[in-house]
Amino acid sequence: MRSKVSVIGAGFVGSTLAQRLAERDYADVVMFDIVPDMPQGKALDILEAGPVLGYDSLVIGTNDYADTANSDIVVITSGFPRKPGMSRDDLVKKNQEIVAQVTEQVVKHSPNCIIIVVTNPLDAMAQVALKVSGFPRERVIGMAGVLDTARFRTFIAQEVGASVRDVQAYVLGGHGDTMVPLARMCTVAGIPISQLMPADRIEQIVQRTRDGGAEIVKLLKTGSAYFAPSASVLQMVDSILLDKKMIMPCAVSLQGEYGFNDIFVGVPAQLGAKGIEKVIEIELTPEERNALEKSADAVKELIQVMGL
Ligand SMILES: NC(=O)c1ccc[n+]([C@@H]2O[C@H](COP(=O)([O-])OP(=O)(O)OC[C@H]3O[C@@H](n4cnc5c(N)ncnc54)[C@H](O)[C@@H]3O)[C@@H](O)[C@H]2O)c1
Numbered sequence: 001m002r003s004k005v006s007v008i009g010a011g012f013v014g015s016t017l018a019q020r021l022a023e024r025d026y027a028d029v030v031m032f033d034i035v036p037d038m039p040q041g042k043a044l045d046i047l048e049a050g051p052v053l054g055y056d057s058l059v060i061g062t063n064d065y066a067d068t069a070n071s072d073i074v075v076i077t078s079g080f081p082r083k084p085g086m087s088r089d090d091l092v093k094k095n096q097e098i099v100a101q102v103t104e105q106v107v108k109h110s111p112n113c114i115i116i117v118v119t120n121p122l123d124a125m126a127q128v129a130l131k132v133s134g135f136p137r138e139r140v141i142g143m144a145g146v147l148d149t150a151r152f153r154t155f156i157a158q159e160v161g162a163s164v165r166d167v168q169a170y171v172l173g174g175h176g177d178t179m180v181p182l183a184r185m186c187t188v189a190g191i192p193i194s195q196l197m198p199a200d201r202i203e204q205i206v207q208r209t210r211d212g213g214a215e216i217v218k219l220l221k222t223g224s225a226y227f228a229p230s231a232s233v234l235q236m237v238d239s240i241l242l243d244k245k246m247i248m249p250c251a252v253s254l255q256g257e258y259g260f261n262d263i264f265v266g267v268p269a270q271l272g273a274k275g276i277e278k279v280i281e282i283e284l285t286p287e288e289r290n291a292l293e294k295s296a297d298a299v300k301e302l303i304q305v306m307g308l
């Protein structure tokens with residue numbers, strides 16, 4: 001039987017993800033939205049590309065949660081994106097309500113699914129989904145680190161004129177202004193970047209990575225990034241559905257790892273058929289440790305604002 005992936009929210013991230021998933025040809029895809037007819041129209045459009053591109057994925061658009069029943073993975077993208085001048089945290093109240101209500105329905109129809117949260121502010125919304133679902137932490141994962149790391153890798157590759165495939169990096173912490181790009185562990189074909197570029201240039205790239213989401217928001221003016229975000233979710237879905245056990249930075253509800261408890265923080269995690277199969281603890285320098293704590297504090301503040 002084919003796997004089933006449901007995407008809640010058929011906006012820019014949701015519909016681009018549905019397209020990418022359909023092209024993978026390993027799962028049927030259901031796209032849900034509260035806007036009448038819109039998910040149906042987008043799903044039909046993606047389905048009709050199948051004969052040209054050669055995939056047989058069934059793609060359904062719906063306004064009825066019953067169609068999402070028994071999904072293996074549900075990706076929550078529903079909610080407001082920010083506008084220029086806003087921070088992701090400014091979305092917290094509006095999106096908390098949406099994510100809570102969506103999670104309730106998701107769980108009712110797919111009690112055994114793995115949830116991937118995309119809605120911002122990411123770490124706080126993952127906390128909402130974990131709480132409302134009552135799922136174990138292995139089955140509620142936030143997407144942010146793959147995207148932030150992809151941005152970091154893009155800028156490093158551009159700087160040294162290398163293939164992005166040769167650039168390895170990690171961005172840890174919350175998906176906000178205090179995220180922690182680990183420049184010390186960034187390599188190009190195994191060579192530390194400190195041997196390839198001056199420290200001040202590395203610091204500029206680290207800052208551009210932290211501002212990566214805002215850079216796109218400023219250019220788009222009416223919404224936020226979706227091509228790289230949907231590609232990043234796809235990598236997580238690949239690792240889970242194909243049980244590839246890839247290690248990538250994800251927002252995970254930590255239970256003692258890195259000294260944190262019951263708070264979502266971006267850390268390297270191994271993703272497989274069971275969801276989060278392992279949290280990888282990297283030894284951090286005191287400076288990196290401080291930066292991670294500062295980033296976790298920003299997430300804690302939001303959790304308080306939400307009354308969770
Ligand atoms: N974690 C990340 O790295 C990351 C990356 C990109 C975007 N995002 C976030 O993802 C979210 C979606 O971004 P987008 O660009 O797709 O926005 P969008 O406005 O294009 O789409 C959001 C969709 O959610 C739908 N929606 C609203 N309330 C709903 C509900 N109760 N049930 C179901 N659907 C509902 C809307 O109708 C809309 O179609 C935003 O919060 C954005 O900030 C996060």
Ligand SMILES: O=C(O)C[C@H](O)C(=O)O
Binds near residue numbers: 082120217225
């Ligand atoms: O920046 C945003 O608001 C969207 C997303 O979190 C991103 O990093 O692109």
